[in-house]
Structures are given as structure tokens and as C-alpha cells.
Amino acid sequence: MRKKWKRKILINNPEELDxxxxxxxxLDGNQVIVQFSHPDFYTSxxxxxxELCARLDENFGVRFYGHYSLSFDARTLLRIPHVKMLHLNSLVQAHNTETLAMLEQLYSLNxxxxxxxNSEILGIESLRSLRDLVIMSDKKILNLQYFKEFSHLEQLHIGGKVKNLDAIGDLEALNYLALHSISKLPLHFINRLKKLKYLRILLGGREHIQEIEENEIDHLEICRIRGFHDLGNISNFRAxxxxxxEDQAGLREIAFDRGMEALQEISISNCKGLExxxxMEQLPSLRKLRIFKTAIDFDSFIGQKLPSALSEFEFITSKSKVDQEIQDSLFKLGFRKWSI
Known part of the structure; x- marks a missing residue:
């Protein structure tokens, strides 16, 4: 199942609630988050x-952020014991974070x-019932060994300094994983995530993802990874x-060397070394293709056999005259522009 992105509606430092x-x-399918940037705004x-947290589902949440020059006192959370979605982010410091143990209805935590x-914060027992977790650690080395107890976790976005990364492989229910600024640590644990459908690898540094074997992942995103130059195992992503x-200057080639029957969309942006x-003939279901700022020669590329299903095709070099000529050529060939 692909991660469902919902529009977030933020209510900032309210004096009253509508x-x-x-x-x-x-009811319109959005998330609503009441957020506070300083203790002065949430005193009353x-x-x-x-009360709303108790009555509404996990799409209604509370966020504490900012608090510049202050350390957020997590004992404040004792005033919202029914919170299901909680964001404690964009904070420099926080203390008394053990108070999270008192929040027994938490569904989602950012x-x-x-x-x-507290580098052992994931050891707090009440967090084991989480379905959705975003956790970033810039200074402390976050211990992930506790993940073997997180049997309900479906979505995880993790970043920064961590140890025991392999423990993510124990998250049997996980269907969405984003790895943010996690450099060079091996990714063999991904092969144990049999329900994983959505994989994002963002920032950090590594040369390849060759450790990932054949899988059932539905969506793959690779963005701004230092030193990344090899996507030779792309055919392992058969589903x-x-x-x-995006932003992979060292990547020279992407070759689909065997059939990938399900692939419908490809977006390649700012990969200036990609030649x-x-x-492409191995991708019979490809409907949408976007190539933006690469070293690929358009005339050579358009000369190869393209999938008959391809209907939306955008090729941009950022040279206005050249791009207009390419756009005209694609229009004459019956292609529409990429639509979001």
C-alpha cells in the first residue's frame, strides 16, 4: 500500500478553537494540527x-515547535493525555521527555x-503501540534496538545519528520507510521487510543500494545522496x-535490463552526469516520463523504442530555445506534458 499523503491544516497559537x-x-479528509510556538500561547x-483529542481520531493532532531560547518542558504533555497525533519538532531542546510514557493513546509521533x-527514548513502553513515527537525532546517537517491540509500526521516517539500524528489519508491519541523512550503513535489513511498499533514501552518503535483493517495493525515491553512482540492481524492484x-550528479546510467511490468512513472531531475x-522497451506499462537537467541527448533517446503506453513525456534541459524545440517535437509525436 502506498503512503497516503493528507493535506495538513495548521492552527497556529489559537486563542480559541472553531x-x-x-x-x-x-470530514474532508485532511489532518488538523493545533500548534504552539511558545508557552505563552498554550497557558489556557x-x-x-x-477534549477534542479525546473525541476525534488520529487525524487531529497537537504540535509544539520553536520555543526559541527555551527548552520545551515535556511535562506540558500531561495536559493532553488523550493526544493521538503529536509533533515535537523544530525544537532545539526539550526536557522531561520521559513524560511520553504517560501518553497511552499515541498513534503517531513526530x-x-x-x-x-535521551538516546534511549525508543525504550519508552507507551511508544510500542505507534503506527507512524518520524524521529530525527542530530547530536545523540539514537539507539534503535527497541524496534523489535514495535509490532504495530507501519510508517517510519528516521534520520541522523543512529546505532543498531539493522533493528528496523524487525518491523514486520512496516510498509513505508524513509532513511534521512543515514550514511553508508548497510541496508541488508530491508530484505526482511516483506510488507514494505514505499522506500525513500534521502541525503547522507552511499555509492549504491546493491544490498537490496528482489522485493515487492512499489515506490522508490533516491534523492541527494553523496557519492551515489550505481543503480545496477534496479531490476530487483520488480513490483x-x-x-x-533527484540530484544525483555521479549517476551515469540507468539500464532496465529485464521486464518491469508494473512501472508506470519515472521522474529524473537534476542528475547532470546521467548520459x-x-x-525503455522493457517497461510496457510506463505512462509518465520526466527527464529534467541531465546529460541525456534527446535525439538519441527519442530514437529508441518507447513503450506504447507512454502518453505524458517531459524532457527539459533548461536551455529555453532547445526546450521549446523539444516540446514541439514531443507534441508532434502525440505526447502530453507531465501532469502532477
């Missing part, structure tokens, strides 16, 4: 926020504290429907 509008926004309203005080590659994208 309950009717909040409920309507939730948190009990009302908690934790981004620059100077995280892929969407491929997104060759071959094997």
Missing part, C-alpha cells in the same frame, strides 16, 4: 485541545529535537510502479 470548522476539515487552551537528551531520482537511460 470546532465546527475543525470537524469539517477532518490545552484542556480544550485535549520527534525532531536538535539536542535530544515498482513509481521511480523518482544513458536505456531499456
Amino acid at each position: 470546532r465546527v470548522q475543525i470537524k469539517q476539515n477532518l 487552551i490545552l484542556e480544550e485541545v485535549d 520527534l525532531g529535537i536538535h539536542e535530544l537528551e 515498482l510502479t513509481s521511480l523518482k531520482i 544513458c537511460l536505456s531499456g
Whole structure:
């Protein structure tokens, strides 16, 4: 299952809450987050926020951010014991984070504290029931060994300094994984994630992802990884429907050397060293293709056999005259522009 992105509606430092509008926004399929940037703004309203937390589902949440020159006191969370979605992010410091243990209804947690005080924070028992977790650690080395107890976790975005990364492989229910700024640590554990459908590897540094064997991943995204130059095992992603590659200057070639029957969308952006994208005939279901700022020669590329299903094709060099000529050529060939 692909991660479902929902529009986030933020209510910033409110003096009062419009309950009717909040409920309507939730009925429309959005997430609603009441957020506070300083203790002065939540002195009198948190009990009302908690009442809504108790009545509404996990798409209604609370966020604490900013608090510049202050350390966020996590004992504040004792005032919202019914919170299901909680964001403690864009914070420099926080203390008393053990208070998270008192939040027994947490479904989703976004934790981004620059100077995280507790490297063993994932050992807090109440977090084991989480379905959705974002956690970033810039200074402390976050211990991931506790993941073997997170049997319900379906979506994980993790980044920064970590140890025991291999413990992610114990998350049997995981279907979405984003690895952010995690450099060079081996990725063999991904082969144990049999339900994984959505994989994003962002920032950090590594040369390849050759450790990943044949899998059932649906969406693959590789973005701004230092030193990355080899995507030779792309055919191991046999169930892929969407491929997104961005800001990979060292990548010279992507070759589809065997049939990938499910692949429908490819977006390649700002890969200035990429000279060759071959094997397009192996992609019978490809409908959408975007090639932006690469070293691929358009005339050579368009001369190869392209999938008959391809209908939306965008090829951009960022040279306005050349791009207009290419756009005219693609239009004459019956292709439409890429649509979001």
C-alpha cells in the first residue's frame, strides 16, 4: 500500500478553537494540527485541545515547535493525555521527555529535537503501540534496538545519528520507510521487510543500494545522496510502479535490463552526469516520463523504442530555445506534458 499523503491544516497559537470548522476539515479528509510556538500561547487552551483529542481520531493532532531560547518542558504533555497525533519538532531542546510514557493513546509521533537528551527514548513502553513515527537525532546517537517491540509500526521516517539500524528489519508491519541523512550503513535489513511498499533514501552518503535483493517495493525515491553512482540492481524492484531520482550528479546510467511490468512513472531531475537511460522497451506499462537537467541527448533517446503506453513525456534541459524545440517535437509525436 502506498503512503497516503493528507493535506495538513495548521492552527497556529489559537486563542480559541472553531470546532465546527475543525470537524469539517477532518470530514474532508485532511489532518488538523493545533500548534504552539511558545508557552505563552498554550497557558489556557490545552484542556480544550485535549477534549477534542479525546473525541476525534488520529487525524487531529497537537504540535509544539520553536520555543526559541527555551527548552520545551515535556511535562506540558500531561495536559493532553488523550493526544493521538503529536509533533515535537523544530525544537532545539526539550526536557522531561520521559513524560511520553504517560501518553497511552499515541498513534503517531513526530520527534525532531536538535539536542535530544535521551538516546534511549525508543525504550519508552507507551511508544510500542505507534503506527507512524518520524524521529530525527542530530547530536545523540539514537539507539534503535527497541524496534523489535514495535509490532504495530507501519510508517517510519528516521534520520541522523543512529546505532543498531539493522533493528528496523524487525518491523514486520512496516510498509513505508524513509532513511534521512543515514550514511553508508548497510541496508541488508530491508530484505526482511516483506510488507514494505514505499522506500525513500534521502541525503547522507552511499555509492549504491546493491544490498537490496528482489522485493515487492512499489515506490522508490533516491534523492541527494553523496557519492551515489550505481543503480545496477534496479531490476530487483520488480513490483515498482513509481521511480523518482533527484540530484544525483555521479549517476551515469540507468539500464532496465529485464521486464518491469508494473512501472508506470519515472521522474529524473537534476542528475547532470546521467548520459544513458536505456531499456525503455522493457517497461510496457510506463505512462509518465520526466527527464529534467541531465546529460541525456534527446535525439538519441527519442530514437529508441518507447513503450506504447507512454502518453505524458517531459524532457527539459533548461536551455529555453532547445526546450521549446523539444516540446514541439514531443507534441508532434502525440505526447502530453507531465501532469502532477
